[in-house]
Every structure is written in structure tokens, then in C-alpha cells.
Amino acid sequence: MLRRLEVGALALLASLVLAVVGALSGSGIAYGLALVALVAGALGLRFVGRRFGSWGYAEREEDLLVRRGVMFARLSVVPYGRMQFIDVTAGPLERAFGLATVRLHTAAAATDARIPGLERGEAARLRDSLAELGEAQAAGL
Amino acid sequence: MSDTQPPPEHWHRLHPLSPLVRGGRATIAVFIILIPIAYGRDSLTHETPQLGIIGLIVLAGVVSWLVTRWRIEDDDLRIETGLFRRQSLRFPLAQVQAIDVVRPGLARLFRVAELRLRMAGSSGATARLAYVAEHEVEPLRDQLLALARGARHEEVAPPPAGELEPVRQEEHVLAVVPTGPLVASILLENWWLVVISVGLLVGLAVSPHTVAGLLAGGGFVWALSMATFVWRRFNQQYRLTVAEGPDGLHLRGGLVALTAEVIRPGRVQAVKLVEPFLWRPLGWCRLEVDVAGRQRRKGEGEAQRSELRALIPVGKRSLGVELVDRLLPDRPRELSRPPRRAFWKSPLRFPALSWGRSDTCVATTSGRLRRVTCWVPLEKVQSLRHVQGPVQRRLSLASVHVDTAGRTVHATLRDRDAAEAGRALADLTDLARAARRRPALT
Numbered sequence: 383m384l385r386r387l388e389v390g391a392l393a394l395l396a397s398l399v400l401a402v403v404g405a406l407s408g409s410g411i412a413y414g415l416a417l418v419a420l421v422a423g424a425l426g427l428r429f430v431g432r433r434f435g436s437w438g439y440a441e442r443e444e445d446l447l448v449r450r451g452v453m454f455a456r457l458s459v460v461p462y463g464r465m466q467f468i469d470v471t472a473g474p475l476e477r478a479f480g481l482a483t484v485r486l487h488t489a490a491a492a493t494d495a496r497i498p499g500l501e502r503g504e505a506a507r508l509r510d511s512l513a514e515l516g517e518a519q520a521a522g523l
Numbered sequence: 524m525s526d527t528q529p530p531p532e533h534w535h536r537l538h539p540l541s542p543l544v545r546g547g548r549a550t551i552a553v554f555i556i557l558i559p560i561a562y563g564r565d566s567l568t569h570e571t572p573q574l575g576i577i578g579l580i581v582l583a584g585v586v587s588w589l590v591t592r593w594r595i596e597d598d599d600l601r602i603e604t605g606l607f608r609r610q611s612l613r614f615p616l617a618q619v620q621a622i623d624v625v626r627p628g629l630a631r632l633f634r635v636a637e638l639r640l641r642m643a644g645s646s647g648a649t650a651r652l653a654y655v656a657e658h659e660v661e662p663l664r665d666q667l668l669a670l671a672r673g674a675r676h677e678e679v680a681p682p683p684a685g686e687l688e689p690v691r692q693e694e695h696v697l698a699v700v701p702t703g704p705l706v707a708s709i710l711l712e713n714w715w716l717v718v719i720s721v722g723l724l725v726g727l728a729v730s731p732h733t734v735a736g737l738l739a740g741g742g743f744v745w746a747l748s749m750a751t752f753v754w755r756r757f758n759q760q761y762r763l764t765v766a767e768g769p770d771g772l773h774l775r776g777g778l779v780a781l782t783a784e785v786i787r788p789g790r791v792q793a794v795k796l797v798e799p800f801l802w803r804p805l806g807w808c809r810l811e812v813d814v815a816g817r818q819r820r821k822g823e824g825e826a827q828r829s830e831l832r833a834l835i836p837v838g839k840r841s842l843g844v845e846l847v848d849r850l851l852p853d854r855p856r857e858l859s860r861p862p863r864r865a866f867w868k869s870p871l872r873f874p875a876l877s878w879g880r881s882d883t884c885v886a887t888t889s890g891r892l893r894r895v896t897c898w899v900p901l902e903k904v905q906s907l908r909h910v911q912g913p914v915q916r917r918l919s920l921a922s923v924h925v926d927t928a929g930r931t932v933h934a935t936l937r938d939r940d941a942a943e944a945g946r947a948l949a950d951l952t953d954l955a956r957a958a959r960r961r962p963a964l965t
Binding site: 454455489490495 | 904905909928948956959
């Protein structure tokens, strides 16, 4: 299962605005700047797209897999029994798009299992199912 | 207040001298202020503000003592404290990771001791009973440990594993840290401190003015903090004794402030063997165990800092390895080296890198100048992470991190062949799952 977050659209929007402003002002330099902004925007879009495309998670029988990162590719394995608690957060931007971030905490501070950009319903479902599985398989320290 | 062991419903108070000892340095300061007054150099009217402040401090101490009480309820330790902001704390004894008995210098003078229960959980508090009369501390600790093992306080319930008698059994001393090597090891590990100190002394002989200027300009504060750092380590680790008892590993030691600690079996999250650069020619090592618990919060007493316990602050490598064998009998014997091309990724670490696993334990070695060997029992693994950075991708390498609930042990299978790292991740996941299912061995 893989979910994408299309925040990259924002980058494109920003570069378009820049390009329009540059075109309206009418000088040669402004045209050049607008072109650069467009190219940067397109590259940024690609970068952000790739980055967000790399996020993924899989619910397995006894553990959760979370992967992320393009430059630094990370894959975390978190056994359900080790989860201490789960939190679901939604920042202002995420709220605007109806999204939420699910974060898993274990007793180890280094554990880094975060799934951003989930639709809110899916986030709630995931949280409940993880909590249930965690309870069923809980292991002491 | 309570000399005999009362029924469990009874509330206890801390030792009446607690506020005095807790005040620590403040108490000493108060005495220093009081001395001139006692000698009557001045008339009392001159000293009214000082006396007022002292009175307030004493009052605050007495009040905080008055409103604090504790008792054992079933399987919990309950502490109530606070006058305005009343706190009622409950500590489930089943989750106790370790129990410490701490005796700072002043506490020893007044024959009291602090009992500290370390709980699991990164945000969980430490239960502190400061202070309890010295002769009550040992029985109380044994009682708490017995309760933590699942025995009831009536001691009627049959011990499940056969050897859970509250009677203190003979402990078996494993190692005592000799003083000479301890001093040498602290100096060798902080060799740059020695260099700077010697430099300062030489400078003092050559041109006293420059050095005096340096010291005045912040150098003095720095020197003082360094001195306290060295002193604290020495104080903590002086004649540290490791012993094996029926209720876990016993650690005892200290010069002025005595600490005694019991680490319950099966609570060790990870073991780390450190060989600082300058110790290596001498064949010395330091062995540390990591117990679950939270990070030190800001503003906690200095004594709280003794978080990560060095089982052996300094000792022969063979002794360290022997102790590791005792803690983790099934530790991996063979470690495998990373592929040669890993040299280009981490040239300094390369000579030290290796890892190995058995069915219940994983071991890794790393370190640039100092060698660090970590052992993590697989049933304590919290999560696993497979990481591949840009340089590693080019060289087709990858690392696997083994996360534990401890605070300072970072076991990492660094810079392995990518395929091997993937296999290791899958294997370790399966083995850790199997290890969790298995009932705890120790």
C-alpha cells in the first residue's frame, strides 16, 4: 500500500505566480527570471514528488514496515508488540487537505516510524488497527 | 518514625533529617552564616535579614517533609507529596528496572540513604525516597525487589520459580575496580585535560601574568567544571564492586557518595564494551550496561547523572569479556567484516567494523579511535532500521540499525553489502520475533 502526498503542486503554483509577475513587468531580465523560476519549480515538483512517492508502509502480520527517503533510503521494521503509543497529528496545511500524520513510538528514542499524508479516515483506521494489534501482541520491556 | 515493619496500609514518613540532607550545600552555607552569629561578633539585630532567610528555608524544608508520605499498596509504591500542588504518584513495582541506594556525603554523616527506583518508559519518573534511615534501607529494598519479582508482601504466596525467598542469599563478587588503574584510566581518557593542566602549570612558572589573565577570563570556571567532572567520575567509580546475587546484579561503590544498585535480571537492554584509544595499549576496557529508563531531565540533582552504569569502569579486556559471557551466555562468537569497498565510505571506522549474530543476540563493533563493541539481546530489540545513503548506494552498501530502549548503546551494522544488509534485516526481524515469544531465560 502506498499513498502519495501531492504537496508538490504548491511548488508549481509558486513558480507560476513568479513567472506571471515577471511577464507582467515586461523587461528582459524579468523574462529570464520567470524562465528560471519555471524550471526550478518543475525540478522542485519532481523532487518533492519523488520524495513523497518514496513514503510507504505495509501492515504485516506482526510488524509494520515504513519506508521513506530518496537520497537516504530508510526502511523501518516496528513490531506491533513493541509499540508504546501511537499519535495522529495534523498541521494546518495537512488539515486544509484533509490529511494527517500517524507516528509510532517505541521505548527506543531512535525509532523513526512516521507516516505522513494519510487521508484522515485512513489515519484513524490505521491508528485503531495498530492499537488493537499492539494490545494483542504487547511484549514487556 | 517507623522502626518496625508495619502493615502495608500504614503511611510512612521520610526520615526527619531529610530536609537537612536534601538541602545539601545550602545546609552547609547556613552553618557558615550562623557561625559568626554564634560567636556573637555582632549584635543580633544586624543579622535579622539572614536569620529571616534561614528561617524561611528551614520552614520550607520542614513543610515539604511534613506533607510527604509513602506506602506500599499491593504491587505499587505510592508517594504523596506537595503542599499546594498535591501530587500522588504510583509506581507499579512490576515495572521497576533497577533499584539504587544512594548515600551522598552529608547523608552518610546523618546515617540516612536515598532509595531510587528506576522505572521503564522514556517519560516515566524515577521514584525517589529521600531519605530513609540507613538501617531500614536494605530491608526495604529487598522487600521492594521481592514484590517486583511478583512475590506478595505477606510472603505467604509460594515462590513461583523456587528461589524467590526474601532471605538474602550469598552474593558472588565478580569484580572490584582497583584504585590505581581507575585514576590512570580517567587521566588517560581525558588526556587533553592533562595536557592543558600541565601547560597551565608550565605557563604559571614562565609568565604568571598571562596565565592569571587567562584564568580570570573564564578559564577558572572552565577549570573548575573540569575538576568537578573528573572528581565526580572518581567519586562514583571508586572501588566499584560488581556482584551477582539471586535478585540481580549488585553494584556498589563510591568514595564520599556511596551508591548501591541492583539491576534485575533480564532488564539489561544492551551491553557495551568501550576501549578508548589510549587504553588500548594497556588492554583495558570499560563495560557498560544499559537499562531502560528516561533521559535525565534538566534541573535534576547531580546524583541523577549516574544514569548509564559502568559495570567495570576500567578493567582488563578479558575480565570484561568474561562478564559479557555471564550476562549474555549465547553471545555471537564470530564476527564478520564488511566488504573492502566500505573503506571508501568510512575510512577511519573501517578497521573496527564488524558484526555477528547468534540466535538470541547481535553484536557489532565500531569506532574511529576508540573501539566500541555492542551486544543487544534480540528479545530487547525495539525496532530495526535499514538505511542507505547516497555514497552507500554508489558502493552498494547499506547499514542496519538496531534500536533498543537504552540510552547510549547504538548497535549498527554499518556499511554492509547491500544484499547482506537486506538479508540481515529479514533474519533479525524473524529472530527478534522468536526471541520475544520465548519466555525470558534470565
